[in-house]
Amino acid sequence: MNQPTEKTTWRRRLAAFWRRCLAALRGPDPVPQPAPAPPLPPGHLVERRSITPIDVAARGFAFQFQVHGVFVWSSDGLERQHLRSLVDRFAPYAHRYLKGIAAGLARGVEPHRGEEFEGRLRRRLRDLGDWSYTRDGMKVTCRPQVHIQLDERVQQHIRPFWEELISLDYERDVAARRARHTARTSTQWAAVLDELLTGPVPGAAASMTNERLADVVREVLKERLAEQQTLADAMTALGPQNEYAREGFFDLLEEHRGPA
Known part of the structure; x- marks a missing residue:
């Protein structure tokens, strides 16, 4: 068996050294990257x-x-x-x-x-x-x-009609607003009158300085008194045998008189 000569050994060492130098210059091997995912199909x-x-x-x-x-x-x-x-x-x-x-x-x-x-x-x-x-x-x-x-010609022809319609619609809207305001005001006055008439001394409302309100109160009081008198006369005309009807008329009379 032939022994390696000194020259062969030297060559092997030189080759190994050269490979290490090349590896150092080349750097590390790249890490393989995964293949990109295929694009999603359009929706x-x-x-x-x-x-x-x-x-x-x-x-x-x-x-x-x-x-x-x-x-x-x-x-x-x-x-x-x-x-x-x-x-x-x-x-x-x-x-x-x-x-x-x-x-x-x-x-x-x-x-x-x-x-x-x-x-x-x-x-x-x-x-x-x-x-x-x-x-x-x-x-x-x-x-x-x-x-x-x-058509532009048709627009020009009907424009006055729509302008008039817009005006009428605006006037109707204004009238509706006025009516709602009047209704709210009437409700407020009705509440005031109801409080005066159902209060402990409703007749004192006639002495208010506001003559218009006083006239209204006087008229309502007259109507109330007339209704009470009608009920009282009807109740008086009932005989003793109509006690159930007399009780009903008495309740109505008390409702019209209000609290004492």
Whole structure:
């Protein structure tokens, strides 16, 4: 068996030393990082686009309605850029479809009845539900939200009518406020009179310096006295055999007299 020579040993030591130097210069080996989690699939996405105003003729074809609003586009599982691409492609189709529906309904509505036309159009769109469009296996839906504007010429014509209606509504509101104030005041006066008439000396109210209040109190006292006299006469006319009825009249008389 051959023994390693001194030269071979020296070479081995030099190689080992060189490997240690390289390892020191290279630094520690990098720790392997876990692979990133795959991105979550897109969920429900929504894209809103304004509707280019649509002019449709009202009944008689002399005036128009103008349709405004937005298209609400939505998708499930598509990237945002794919949704927008499909919206750009199908928006003209949705616009033409909406115009056809609106034009058919507008012909049956007078040009000043914008609220009626808006209601009809919204009900029709609600009945149709969402509109679906598909390309290359990707699907989007569209739901229009609309409101109606009258023809400018019609607005100018009916503006005086609405101005008058606003004035009448304001006057009615003022009258209602006055009536509520009067009712509160009357309730307060009624409470004062009731306290005077049911007090220990109701006749003293007639000596108040406020002549108007004194006159009212005198009139109420006259009515009270007349009612008491009527009850007293009826009770007197009853015979001894009508004791039950006499007790009832006595209770009524005491209620009209008030506390002594």
